[in-house]
Amino acid sequence: MQRIIEEALMVAKKFGVSYADVRVIDRTEEEISTKNGSVDGIKSSSSKGFGIRVIADGAWGFSSSFVLTDEEISRVAEEAVDIAKASAKTKIEDVTLSKIEIYQDRVEEQVKIDPFSVPITKKISILLDADKLMNLQGIILRRGGMYFSKEWKTFASSEGAYLELERVISNAGISAIATDGKDVQTRSYPSSFGGDYQRKGFEFIEEVKLLENAWRIANEAIQLLSAKPCPSGKMDIILESSQLALQIHESCGHPTELDRVLGEEASFAGTSFLTPDKLGKFKYGSDIVNIVADATAPFAIGGFAYDDEGIKAKKIYLVKNGEFVGYLNSRETSKKLRLEPMGAMRAESWNRAPIIRMTSINLEPGDKAFEELVSGIDNGVLMATNKSWSIDQKRLNFQFGTEIGWEIRNGKLQDMVKNPTYSGITYEFWRNCDGIGNKDYYHIWGLPNCGKGEPMQVMQVSHGASYGRFRNVQVGVLR
């Protein structure tokens, strides 16, 4: 590995770059899916390769390849430099980077049971057991899935960084779809998007408790068919933590990405309403809203030891006591705004250049018991598990739908309701947050499918959340 990296950096330097870094990644993945009592698919894949990122003539270039030979390493390094020099033809100013501490380190993932040491038969058996429990009359589609990955990444830079980093991810989730011929309703566990993900070994699968919840969600899917529609109008809502996690993702995570803010994602992902003039001067939420970007969060898939620029994992506040106070940034963007680089540059794999990504964006827990949150509502809805999402490209106007809801009347949970939706303007919504569940309900949810960048990069991020109560929210849209 060291040979590849030295060769790549040497060739890049020969062509007169002012900066170069190299990432070599070797990743193995396994994905198992079941459907209606049978195995639907098992994918076993491995991928390795390297990517070289350079600054030449004051502009960025990146190239990558799956062929790990001396000849190809030279070709790719030279191509990265050629690409950078072409970029320079349109440059307005030279790329400059914030100074950072340089590390040499090796970090192994703390895993109890290597998921690749567990026989596939055992994994299939758990999923099919859960499938059986969901096999109720009225359920037309039962799905289960597990995903495991293990990778070693070596990062080195022309500044002397040399990092060897291991990463292990485990996932499990189930869902049931019910129909009565007219309506179709879905329930998922522990959340939608394939369930929950953590940086743990196979021990995580037992913690997820699929079997303990399989019958319940299938039964709820059936009950939803005859449930009454969610009411419409302005009312109070409580979001369960996995839905609140997605709310954080869309309305706080994305708009605090500094590349979006500076217009660098305008071509695809969009821009942001949290413009630099608002930093430290904008009331994002109520006083109880504290949102952190915490790459040090244990087991969180948005966490890591070092980011893809070699910055050691940090925890910073994005929103403190309701004030907007921080951005997710890179060495380049932090330099532009004279901010501390906080380490949010991540690449999907060896064949992508890193871009600013969410780490673990967490809403810190509050002090309320669930019963207290409910008892404070005269007329409202409790909503759980995301079903649909929509938000404008500046991350202001959003609308979410959840799989299930329960009416709240006079401080008590009442009937189940179907097709709950709510919508609002980001800062108005968070300013109306007047209760956050305590740490007993707090959970960091792994979200594996955050899409951003061109070429598209799908990133593993995570979000910690408890219950959240929001006042005077527009509820209901589905006709």
Add this chain to the structure above:
Amino acid sequence: MMTRDQIQTILKKSVSFSEGDQTEAILYGGKSYLTGFANNHIHRNVGENNYNLSLRVAFGKKIGSASVNDFSDEAIKNTVKRAVEIAKLQEENPSFVSFAKPEEAPEKDFFVEKTAEVTPDMRAEYVKKICDKSKEKGLNANGTFVIDLMQIGVLNSLGISRFCSLTVASLKSVILGDTSSGYSIETSTNVDDISVNSVIEESIGIAEMGKNPIAVEPGKYEVILSPYAFAEFISSLSYLALNARAVEEGTSFLAGNFGKKILGDNITIYDDGLSPETIPMPFDFEGVSKKKVVFFENGVAKDVVYDTLTAYKNGKESTGHSLPQPSSFSPYPMNIIMKGGDLSKDEIISHVEHGLYVHRFWYTNPMDPRRAVIIGMTRDGLFLVENGKITKPVKNMRFTESIITALNNCIELSKEKRVMYDSSSITVPYVRIKDFTFTSITEF
């Protein structure tokens, strides 16, 4: 790029290493380059050389699969071994009969040398033209110039042996003003088909027309959707309804409706991988030739796409729409085309007394799959149409609409079509749709 011989050698080797009753090997990949620009300069400029070998092994009705991007003998043998182990651990799949069988099929190739010869400097020149014009107008240019050079080889132990190479060039411009934005994209296998001037003209034109938008009340509007906007709709339709898997799972609204007239006379939508109107592909990831599949003919629901597994299960033949297996998205229509009408875009606009012209939708997501209800936002150009003319720019809105309802409410289609490409291609006209539902408005 790998040579065709290198690809064939790896495929043959992979199949020969297998002890399975049937073995299938697919090798696909190539080189891909993207020059990204923002704030009137290139800010991201990347290249990639990547291939993937995907293997399936069958023992009776037990199938195992594994993939790798290391093509040394040792790595291939290990990957075959993994696929064999997985197959042996599987329960029998009653739906499986066989991997694809050989068929008479002429060779087709879509590799355009001019596209493959595009250098980083040439990409920068295209981008510079857009940025220079944008700066001249006091605007902010963003976008991408993508060059993809792709190869795919499929070989199986039953005698299938297919190879194709393909080039794609795509130039996109998103122009931002202080209060507006505009969009344009052109895609072709041949880079010479792309007109940087027309991309500049359209994206800057929309951005300039969109300055200082007014707010209008959400509600039902007659709309003219540009092909960019309408392709988003059809893209949702493709995974929600137009494939055998969605029908089988009961989530497609086509289930139980085949042979019935469920849309208007003017709606004919089909998939044709060899049409000159699409970014072509002669066969699928099982080596089966692409068949023309008609989804709706004059409003009548006709068929959906199949891969071998869903075809055998339903007593049909594969239509050549498999993705690399196993896949929870396969089969998938990759070359959707909608029949256009007789009118020009301007004629359609001239027929609208009061409505909205939507240049682009974005972030569309399913809300109620069975009813094909989707939600999304307008972006990069929304305009009020009054008395047959575009009169004022409008602030962006969210729509919540059933695709079925919208297609039933489609009253006019243009002659002119555009091809939109993002791994699969969608070719659609401008459409005029009545009673289209917008549910909220945003601040810009």
